Amino acid sequence: MGNSYFIGDVHGHLDKLIALLRNVQLVDEKLRWIGQEATLCFMGDFVDRGPDGIGVIDFVMGLQREAADAGGRVLAVMGNHDLILVAVRFFPQALLAYDGSTFLTNWRRNGGITSDLERLNSSHVEWLLELPAMLKLGKLLVVHADAWFYTRYGRTIDEVNYVFRQLFEDKDTDGLDRLLEDFAERFTFRDFTKATEFMQRYGDTRTRQIIHGHTPITKLSGQPSEKITTPYVYAEGLCINIDGGMYLGSPGFVYRPE
Secondary structure: OOOEEEEOOOOOOHHHHHHHHHHOOOEOOOOOEOOOOOEEEEOOOOOOOOOOHHHHHHHHHHHHHHHHHHOOEEEEOOOHHHHHHHHHHHOOOOEOOOOOOEHHHHHHHOOOOHHHHHHOOHHHHHHHHOOOOEEEEOOEEEEOOOOOHHHHOOOOHHHHHHHHHHHHHOOOHHHHHHHHHHOOOOOHHHOHHHHHHHHHHHOOOOOOEEEEOOOOOHHHHOOOHHHOOOOEEEOOOOEEEOOOOHHHOOOOOEEOOO
8 A cells, every 4th residue: 555544534623634734744844735645535525514624625726736746645535525516506495305404504514614614615615526436455445424324326436436526517417416315324344245245246256344434433333523533443344444533522533554
């Protein structure tokens, strides 16, 4: 994997993110990229539930440009909170079949921060919509959610990524509503057989583990969030959860695969 670093769901906690990146010397005191050719990968859910989601996006977008200039990479997958923020921007009052509410109502109910929506601009939207639903990085299959529903959107990574983007292109509010409801699924990968099948479906001969966020580790381990500073490895070592739960009080952590 070389110099690869992974960070779970940030949820607007810019100060925590900065502290983590400075601690592993990926940014300097002026918040500039100093990671050289390293790869930094985020699990999505940059926004909601925390004070400065747009600040997080601006920071990560800037790091992505600086890392590319230095020969490094900053990558991310799309989280459900990122997705609904864009849906609210485009279709705030669309009536949703699932419960008759709107994207705006659901977003507020799930931790939406008004200042994020007010500050969201076209460059943020464009960047978020380019995020893949999943990707492969070395021996890891990277996906936001520990959930089986991705299999309903495509047989390959490229197909799933295409369908996620196409829902916005087609202004398919019913499809977006279904997708956001699908993200309510969790814990699928506790079933070793399911996790293995998922990895084999979307991985390749090099893929050895699934890494994800979405479900705060406390919901799997029972450990208090404020004490969570390391990944949760489960399913006989097949899966790595790196959502420490920053919005629940965890300081967060950076995971470096061996």
